[in-house]
Amino acid sequence: MMGSAKSQWVFWCFLTKFTRYSLTLLLSAVMLADAVGATPRNGGLQIAQQPETTQQDATRAAAERVSQEGTQLYQQGTAESLRQAIGKWQEALKLWQQVDDKRWEALTLLSIGRVYSSLGEKQEALKYYNQALPIFRAVGDRGGEAITLNNIGGVYSSLGEKQEALKYYNQALPILRAVGDRGGEAISNSHFKISLHKNPCYARV
Structure with a gap:
């Protein structure tokens, strides 16, 4: 749970x-x-x-x-x-x-x-994540932005919307690297690879 x-x-x-x-x-x-x-x-x-x-x-x-x-x-x-x-x-x-x-x-x-x-x-979770994301961006908090993007990707992945999930993971990864969050980067990479494994056609996204 x-x-x-x-x-x-x-x-x-x-x-x-x-x-x-x-x-x-x-x-x-x-x-x-x-x-x-x-x-x-x-x-x-x-x-x-x-x-x-x-x-x-x-x-x-x-x-x-x-x-x-x-x-x-x-x-x-x-x-x-x-x-x-x-x-x-x-x-x-x-x-x-x-x-x-x-x-x-x-x-x-x-x-x-x-x-x-x-x-x-999950839909309720998305509602709150989507409210948090623009605020993190407005205040320039890159770490908060990356975590929120990663969480949104996780929600879409759990809903079976793998292509949408990859879009958010792709946004989160470079930010996590930029802020030096290796743990978050590893998790995002893991999610990314799992999505690709389940959906090889998304490799070009």
Whole structure:
């Protein structure tokens, strides 16, 4: 039900990398806010923006908490806990959208899609992957883009649409190579070869 061990490994490696990126961005934002607050001529502006900033911080903290709850439910691996994880991540998605954090929005969409795929609801998984893909591209996250492309390819492969699957694997491979994700590259290559083996006529795609 949960897919291959290798696919899960890539997914969680990606999640770990994303968490580090987001924390770095958050720390940078805090440092910038401190610098602005230390400038006398911006004192009035800082006071005026403080309620909004406080609300943004509260919303972000809530998003992080709900996202973590979703992750814990996902890790339990039961059909019921997976459904509950989807609910938590859908709640988190709205919160990330409120604070306009595009990277976490895309990651959450990717997570929801992954659970739907694990549950066998492939069309629903595609819906979320296709929402995540343009956001990853817009923010320039090549790793997220590659994983999403690879996952879309996996969905099409499971649906028997091998030519469509190859199209997405072909997009994912060079990006995985460019970002140095050898594990993801190996998995994508494996999917690619399996599709070719089952459908030799697609070798020219």
